Amino acid sequence: MGVLRPIGRIHSSIRTRSQAPRQGSEGAPDAWLEVESFAVQALAGLKVGDEVIVLTWLHRARRDTLKVHPRGQKHNPLTGVFATRSPDRPNPIGLHQVTIRTIDHHRLLVGPIEVIDGTPVVDIKPVLC
Amino acid sequence: MGVLRPIGRIHSSIRTRSQAPRQGSEGAPDAWLEVESFAVQALAGLKVGDEVIVLTWLHRARRDTLKVHPRGQKHNPLTGVFATRSPDRPNPIGLHQVTIRTIDHHRLLVGPIEVIDGTPVVDIKPVLC
Secondary structure, eight states: OOBOOOSEEEEOSOOSGGGSOSSTTTTOOOEEEEEOGGGGGGGTTOOTTOEEEEEEEOTTSOSSOOEEOGGGOTTSOOEEGGGSOOSOSSSOEEEEEEEEEEEETTEEEEESOOOOTTOEEEEEEEOOO | OOBOOOSEEEEOSOOSGGGSOSSTTTTOOOEEEEEOGGGGGGGTTOOTTOEEEEEEEOTTSOSSOOEEOGGGOTTSOOEEGGGSOOSOSSSOEEEEEEEEEEEETTEEEEESOOOOTTOEEEEEEEOOO
């Protein structure tokens, strides 16, 4: 089926999964989203202050995980990954609702965002609500 | 990079792109989401009445489109696809906030959802807000 092509990449101070907050709202930093040159035109219309959803490919995730203990806590009962935000899931696409802080031609400063440095970005969309 | 593997498929009364409302809130019907047998375990914890985000692969979309006239109206100025919900975009992933109406083992009735019959589903997630 679909093969994803990165439209950009995240440059973050978060280097490992263990350093990453579980949600953007839990103390995640801002990060630079560097857009590939082929996709820069597709940014036209985005403005500083806009809230957008950044879709990432969580390249360090496990794709064979179907159930998890939510938040990695053993006392939370095993739950299907579709009822959780676990990065480990059959198609590890991350959704991150962020604010655009700065636009510098092909780079956007966005946050808060909890992904690790080097994470590929696959899309940017208007917020759902 | 990532190759998506469908976790299910939508069975809808919408058969063509021209029949599809532009947003779920614009009169879209409910539809059955039939989950592949390998992924059924990952549904554990979802309940009737839950709001979830269904991620689809918009398999009829054009991936070389970077700017569009929003809502297909020529009088709307050309805008980068990352500032719009156009299905035509480099990685045509659809986000659909829906309510789970019925759960029947490996099938979920969800809606409203504006995608066409046969659209592959790649993930199900809790709502962002």
